Amino acid sequence: MKRLVILASGSGSNAENIIRYFQNSDSVKVTSVISNRKEAKVLERAKNLGISHTYFPKKAFLEDEIVLKHLKENADFVILAGFLLKVPQNIVAAFPDKIINIHPALLPKYGGKGMYGMNVHTAVKEAGETETGITIHYVNENYDEGAIIFQAKTAVATTDTPEDIANNIHKLEHANFPKVIEEAIL
Ligand code: GRF
Numbered sequence: 001m002k003r004l005v006i007l008a009s010g011s012g013s014n015a016e017n018i019i020r021y022f023q024n025s026d027s028v029k030v031t032s033v034i035s036n037r038k039e040a041k042v043l044e045r046a047k048n049l050g051i052s053h054t055y056f057p058k059k060a061f062l063e064d065e066i067v068l069k070h071l072k073e074n075a076d077f078v079i080l081a082g083f084l085l086k087v088p089q090n091i092v093a094a095f096p097d098k099i100i101n102i103h104p105a106l107l108p109k110y111g112g113k114g115m116y117g118m119n120v121h122t123a124v125k126e127a128g129e130t131e132t133g134i135t136i137h138y139v140n141e142n143y144d145e146g147a148i149i150f151q152a153k154t155a156v157a158t159t160d161t162p163e164d165i166a167n168n169i170h171k172l173e174h175a176n177f178p179k180v181i182e183e184a185i186l
Helices: 013-022 041-048 058-063 066-074 089-094 117-126 162-185
Strands: 002-007 028-035 052-055 077-080 099-103 131-138 148-155
Touching: 002 013, 002 066, 002 162, 013 028, 013 041, 013 162, 028 041, 028 066, 028 162, 041 052, 058 066, 066 089, 077 162, 099 162, 117 162, 131 162, 148 162
Parallel strands: 002 028, 002 077, 028 052, 077 099
Antiparallel strands: 099 131, 131 148
16 A cells, blocks of 8 residues: 655645545555645645644744654655645655655746746746646655656636636646556556
């Protein structure tokens, strides 16, 4: 059985989708959800789905070994699903090629510091891109620079608002992320 811990900072629609996807799996189990934001909706979603969920403040990630300990005890792979903190070096080092992130753009475009959430979709819109997409990749010590596992594209119409782009990206994420995780880890 491969155990997943999901790290997320926000709504957690991807986290929920991954939990549901593996709910009846014999080979993959989501053991826990961690958030660095106490109020994040992802914690409520995990609770409703009967998954262990824990809030760790930023300080715990950066200064303590407590998150690393939790991950070592509960995870074979770590999944970042809208996780907005940079993953600390001690965690990256403990899980080489075992941390998988989803980024809502076609890396290397629209990656790096500050490029998250609506910032990405607004930048895509302002640049007049005709397509954008998602990137699922391994995490290394630099933001958004680990080896790419999978990308998928979606068209951007001239009439699309950044919110429209965000909706299309979410659909693409939900359709692909669990499957790509499954293929990468089994
Ligand atoms: C997703 O678009 C993901 O790519 C990005 O943050 C968003 C999280 O959405 N990193 P949700 O919280 O899973 O709904």
